[in-house]
Amino acid sequence: MFTARFNHATECNEMVGGKALNLIKMSKLGMPVPDGFVITSVAFSHFLEKNQLDIKSESIQTEVMEAVIPDDLVRDVLTVFQELRKRYPAVAVRSSSGAEDLEGASFAGQYETYLNVKTEEDFLGKVKSCWASCFENRVQQYTENIFEGSDSISMGIVVQGQIYSDISGVIFSQDPVTYNPECILINASYGLGEAVVSGLVTPDTYLVSRDGTKIERAKGSKEMKIISDSSGTMEVATNRTERNAYCLSDKLIHTLIEMTLKVENYYNHPVDLEFGIHDQQVYLLQARPITTEVKKKESVPEARKGYLLERKDEDEFWFLLDTFFPNPISPLFTSIVTQPFYEGMAMAVDALKEPTGYTNMKAHNGYYYGKQTFFETDPNQLLAEQEKLMEEMYPRMRDRMYEIIYDQLIPIYRYLDGERAQAFTVDKVKKGLVELEAFYKDVYFWHFMIVFPSNHINRKLETIYLKATGDAPLHELYQSLAGVMNKSLESDRLLWELSLKVKAEPSLMKVFMESEEGSLLQNLNTIGRGKDFLNRVESFVSVYGYRSTKSHDFIEDTWIENHEHVLQIIKNLILNEHDFDKEFESAVTARKQMYQKIINGIKDPNDLEAFEEQYKLALDAAVITDDHHFYIDAMFDAKVRLYLLKVSELLVQQQVLDDKEDIWFVYKDEILAALDEPHSLMEVVKERKKQYEIQGKIKAPSYFGKPSEKERNFVEMVFGSLEEDKENTGNVMKGIAASGGISEGPVRVISSMQEASKFQKGDILVCKNTTPVWTTFFQDAEAIVTDTGGMLSHSAIIAREYQIPAVLGTKVGTERLHDGDWVIVDGNTGTVTMIG
Numbered sequence: 001m002f003t004a005r006f007n008h009a010t011e012c013n014e015m016v017g018g019k020a021l022n023l024i025k026m027s028k029l030g031m032p033v034p035d036g037f038v039i040t041s042v043a044f045s046h047f048l049e050k051n052q053l054d055i056k057s058e059s060i061q062t063e064v065m066e067a068v069i070p071d072d073l074v075r076d077v078l079t080v081f082q083e084l085r086k087r088y089p090a091v092a093v094r095s096s097s098g099a100e101d102l103e104g105a106s107f108a109g110q111y112e113t114y115l116n117v118k119t120e121e122d123f124l125g126k127v128k129s130c131w132a133s134c135f136e137n138r139v140q141q142y143t144e145n146i147f148e149g150s151d152s153i154s155m156g157i158v159v160q161g162q163i164y165s166d167i168s169g170v171i172f173s174q175d176p177v178t179y180n181p182e183c184i185l186i187n188a189s190y191g192l193g194e195a196v197v198s199g200l201v202t203p204d205t206y207l208v209s210r211d212g213t214k215i216e217r218a219k220g221s222k223e224m225k226i227i228s229d230s231s232g233t234m235e236v237a238t239n240r241t242e243r244n245a246y247c248l249s250d251k252l253i254h255t256l257i258e259m260t261l262k263v264e265n266y267y268n269h270p271v272d273l274e275f276g277i278h279d280q281q282v283y284l285l286q287a288r289p290i291t292t293e294v295k296k297k298e299s300v301p302e303a304r305k306g307y308l309l310e311r312k313d314e315d316e317f318w319f320l321l322d323t324f325f326p327n328p329i330s331p332l333f334t335s336i337v338t339q340p341f342y343e344g345m346a347m348a349v350d351a352l353k354e355p356t357g358y359t360n361m362k363a364h365n366g367y368y369y370g371k372q373t374f375f376e377t378d379p380n381q382l383l384a385e386q387e388k389l390m391e392e393m394y395p396r397m398r399d400r401m402y403e404i405i406y407d408q409l410i411p412i413y414r415y416l417d418g419e420r421a422q423a424f425t426v427d428k429v430k431k432g433l434v435e436l437e438a439f440y441k442d443v444y445f446w447h448f449m450i451v452f453p454s455n456h457i458n459r460k461l462e463t464i465y466l467k468a469t470g471d472a473p474l475h476e477l478y479q480s481l482a483g484v485m486n487k488s489l490e491s492d493r494l495l496w497e498l499s500l501k502v503k504a505e506p507s508l509m510k511v512f513m514e515s516e517e518g519s520l521l522q523n524l525n526t527i528g529r530g531k532d533f534l535n536r537v538e539s540f541v542s543v544y545g546y547r548s549t550k551s552h553d554f555i556e557d558t559w560i561e562n563h564e565h566v567l568q569i570i571k572n573l574i575l576n577e578h579d580f581d582k583e584f585e586s587a588v589t590a591r592k593q594m595y596q597k598i599i600n601g602i603k604d605p606n607d608l609e610a611f612e613e614q615y616k617l618a619l620d621a622a623v624i625t626d627d628h629h630f631y632i633d634a635m636f637d638a639k640v641r642l643y644l645l646k647v648s649e650l651l652v653q654q655q656v657l658d659d660k661e662d663i664w665f666v667y668k669d670e671i672l673a674a675l676d677e678p679h680s681l682m683e684v685v686k687e688r689k690k691q692y693e694i695q696g697k698i699k700a701p702s703y704f705g706k707p708s709e710k711e712r713n714f715v716e717m718v719f720g721s722l723e724e725d726k727e728n729t730g731n732v733m734k735g736i737a738a739s740g741g742i743s744e745g746p747v748r749v750i751s752s753m754q755e756a757s758k759f760q761k762g763d764i765l766v767c768k769n770t771t772p773v774w775t776t777f778f779q780d781a782e783a784i785v786t787d788t789g790g791m792l793s794h795s796a797i798i799a800r801e802y803q804i805p806a807v808l809g810t811k812v813g814t815e816r817l818h819d820g821d822w823v824i825v826d827g828n829t830g831t832v833t834m835i836g
Contacts, residue, residue, distance in 0.1 A: 016041070017041070022286065064131050092161075095131075169186060169196050173261070219815045308364070309364035318705060319707070319722065329368060333553045341440065344443065352449065551634060702723060
């Protein structure tokens with residue numbers, strides 16, 4: 001038996017292969033599976049025997065493609081092919097191995113798929129290509145792992161009527177990130193499904209409750225789609241309307257959920273489906289059990305309950321901390337930093353009599369959530385005590401910060417450097433991981449002992465300003481505090497000076513202008529002047545290089561490790577003719593002019609005196625936001641990253657991990673267990689990397705539980721709005737007016753420093769949030785729009801320094817705006833208008 005139609009095929013894996021077996025089952029179940037047939041493994045064996053092919057031959061793939069399909073086999077397969085073609089415009093031809101799509105074998109996609117096959121000649125050629133594909137090295141290795149010691153190959157071929165999908169995608173009946181059985185995950189985009197399955201596009205993501213009543217959406221960029229053409233398939237760019245819209249309606253989502261639950265009920269197991277939609281009709285294209293380990297939601301290990309959100313926590317009010325942590329957090333950072341972070345904050349809150357209490361923190365689905373813990377002490381009493389403390393600190397706020405940094409924190413950093421220089425043993429690592437948590441608790445105690453008084457001095461200035469001016473725009477007040485040298489600007493100026501040295505030396509300019517991205521370091525090392533220049537870069541990095549391309553995590557490399565980051569910034573400065581001194585002088589002038597405008601507008605002498613007195617204190621403390629980030633948030637995480645890489649070297653030596661960078665995807669308790677009894681964590685790492693990638697695409701819920709009025713008011717005062725502004729319209733978004741001015745230009749959505757090369761001078765920077773290493777964008781940007789952040793965030797401060805309009809905290813900027821959209825950014829009113 002060479003062929004078998006879906007509705008009549010024997011459900012035998014060895015005969016038809018895993019993929020075909022699942023389609024046969026679904027077809028008999030009455031699911032909307034496009035009709036088709038299977039070329040069985042008997043046909044493959046017959047082909048090999050008639051051509052006397054040895055499957056162990058080193059040239060077997062070539063021999064398969066050159067061999068002739070026997071006449072009896074040709075007659076059989078062409079008969080059913082012609083019957084199928086009468087009902088479909090084309091067919092899809094897919095290999096279906098006995099080792100594929102089986103429970104316990106999760107390596108789907110190892111074999112071949114061919115779409116839009118129309119002619120008999122093309123069809124027979126694709127059949128041989130599928131047979132040849134089972135001899136690919138990756139496939140043979142996989143098959144040997146599944147069927148150890150087997151000398152035979154079981155290979156069927158699925159031939160299925162082609163659906164010209166308008167929309168396609170994949171479904172997981174259990175959220176593959178959290179293993180939450182109550183959520184179904186759908187990824188969908190336009191065109192044929194290969195674009196989604198192969199990762200060629202960023203699809204829309206839908207996280208749906210099993211009853212379909214709750215749908216969380218995250219819009220993907222859906223950059224292109226694969227469509228059928230006369231000779232197969234082709235890739236075409238999607239238009240702006242397609243990119244700006246969600247591709248699935250609620251009605252289609254509910255249809256997909258209904259189909260998914262029926263399939264899952266049949267298998268009695270979580271399932272992974274591929275679907276296509278044509279003219280609003282849903283088709284099931286593939287189905288297979290989810291073969292990764294199925295975990296129960298309420299299985300948070302005891303060691304992680306202090307920093308991972310449990311199901312019971314979700315009944316309380318926890319709010320998303322995306323202002324400070326806009327992107328997913330790695331497992332290792334979560335397990336080392338979370339508890340010391342909020343414990344250090346609690347100690348500082350107690351020491352400073354902060355009446356609002358402290359923020360407890362836990363991670364959910366890779367994102368940090370906070371729950372405010374308020375003190376029972378009378379707030380008015382705490383306010384009075386705090387005011388007295390602050391009055392004593394105000395006159396020397398900046399000096400106090402540097403004393404804390406040099407006396408309390410730098411010794412910890414030096415200790416870590418010294419430890420890193422020594423050999424790492426199991427006992428040393430176990431001791432070091434305990435020390436890291438203790439260090440983080442100390443560091444964040446001092447961090448908040450610096451930050452809280454700085455915030456207080458600004459809040460008091462705001463109060464005086466609003467009373468004295470009659471509620472004038474706050475961004476004007478903070479513009480009057482710009483144009484003050486800080487560590488970010490100091491770093492920028494030194495980079496600019498390095499760019500001037502390049503421009504003054506023709507041989508250096510030639511290398512910078514002609515080198516491809518990522519090759520500057522290598523190319524500079526080939527010339528004498530280049531080596532001298534790299535010595536200068538090394539001197540710069542030794543002081544200013546302890547910063548990562550991603551703040552508040554260990555997962556991205558630092559400037560100290562990879563000088564290419566610095567060289568690319570220098571190249572951008574050259575290309576865009578940036579003049580730091582001119583820009584900074586302009587910012588200083590603007591600050592003085594704005595200050596003069598404010599005091600000219602204050603009519604009451606008492607208000608003027610109070611404002612001038614508080615303004616001087618706040619201006620002296622204006623460096624604190626950026627300088628504390630440089631020395632604490634960035635530098636300590638960078639030092640710890642370098643330390644943990646040495647830990648990872650030991651784990652690689654013990655074959656616990658395969659690569660040093662894998663350590664970020666395991667929790668601290670897993671490392672300790674592997675040190676006590678070495679065992680591989682590679683499968684864990686592999687799955688966590690998948691989770692991390694999906695987490696970056698999913699829009700995290702703004703909060704859990706139901707906030708009281710007190711809780712909502714506090715969160716929105718400190719962290720910004722919980723939801724998108726209700727006054728938003730189809731072409732207008734509202735946010736915080738953080739830096740004045742009006743600009744228009746094309747949107748460029750940036751998710752990380754790795755995308756710096758696609759940003760052009762004059763673009764509107766749209767992102768979740770920024771960190772100090774993003775300053776190069778501000779030098780070139782026409783304006784900035786962020787999802788998160790407030791008046792005192794880094795984005796706001798640097799936008800004011802570079803005198804560009806900024807609208808922050810839109811909540812939906814990166815979701816609604818796409819590359820190339822033309823917008824007007826009004827930093828005076830906090831609005832973003834889409835005009836094309």
